[in-house]
Amino acid sequence: MSACPDKEALLHGLLDGELDAVNAQAFEAHLKTCAGCAAAFTELQGLKARVGAPGVAWRAPDALRQRIEAMTAPAPPPRRTLRKAAPWAVSGVFAAIAASLAVMVAQPIAIAGLEDELVASHVRSTLAEHLVDVQTSDRHVVKPWFNGRIDFAPPVIDLVDQGFPLAGGRLDYIDHRVVAALVYRHNRHVVNLFVWPAKPGGAEPATIARGGYSVVHWTERGLEFWAVSDIEAKDLASFERAFQAHAPS
Numbered sequence: 001m002s003a004c005p006d007k008e009a010l011l012h013g014l015l016d017g018e019l020d021a022v023n024a025q026a027f028e029a030h031l032k033t034c035a036g037c038a039a040a041f042t043e044l045q046g047l048k049a050r051v052g053a054p055g056v057a058w059r060a061p062d063a064l065r066q067r068i069e070a071m072t073a074p075a076p077p078p079r080r081t082l083r084k085a086a087p088w089a090v091s092g093v094f095a096a097i098a099a100s101l102a103v104m105v106a107q108p109i110a111i112a113g114l115e116d117e118l119v120a121s122h123v124r125s126t127l128a129e130h131l132v133d134v135q136t137s138d139r140h141v142v143k144p145w146f147n148g149r150i151d152f153a154p155p156v157i158d159l160v161d162q163g164f165p166l167a168g169g170r171l172d173y174i175d176h177r178v179v180a181a182l183v184y185r186h187n188r189h190v191v192n193l194f195v196w197p198a199k200p201g202g203a204e205p206a207t208i209a210r211g212g213y214s215v216v217h218w219t220e221r222g223l224e225f226w227a228v229s230d231i232e233a234k235d236l237a238s239f240e241r242a243f244q245a246h247a248p249s
Helices: 005-015 021-033 035-051 062-072 087-127 139-145 233-246
Strands: 166-174 177-186 189-197 206-210 213-220 223-229
Touching: 005 021, 005 035, 005 087, 005 189, 021 035, 021 087, 087 166, 087 177, 087 189, 087 206, 087 213, 087 223, 139 166, 166 189, 177 233, 189 233, 206 233, 213 233, 223 233
Parallel strands: none
Antiparallel strands: 166 177, 177 189, 189 223, 206 213, 213 223
């Protein structure tokens, strides 16, 4: 008996204490109902205990540990080169630098946080038994289900012939607003496609990797699309191309 293929990474995350409280609690609930994942987790716990047992685990010599700590210690702060400048000049320089940095880093930081939020929502949907609100492969049922629940109309396409059958849809909450989530399958994997109205100056089209998950983003007809899955990035890119090719003009 083996673990669920889409849960293997979470086994290690829970074992090493790398999951946040919400995902850890959800995965622990999954372990109570899945014998395969529970057995795999027990085996990993035993392996960790054996590796860390006295006589097996190896401690680096103190001299080596000290050299490594010295190499990774933070560098001392740079010397102040503007000490003799007039106070108004110094404050003006730093104000200009701060303004420039704010312009350069504000959008990347915001986008990075959004990508993490999308991956977290994808993981929660597969763990908490809330993958779909309307479960059907009939796009003529899924599309009208969103009417009255959100203030836009997401395109709903069945891509079964391209290897991505529609599984249903649900509502989700991303970036401080309610969005549409279209759910697709690819073999035994899940693809979440999050959709909401695009904002002026939004993120550029991109393919990103986040902790074992792939994220693909594109904008079309005034809507933003974010596809998230644990399938290979090239397969998720194929999903994007198939969706765009079959989207209504």
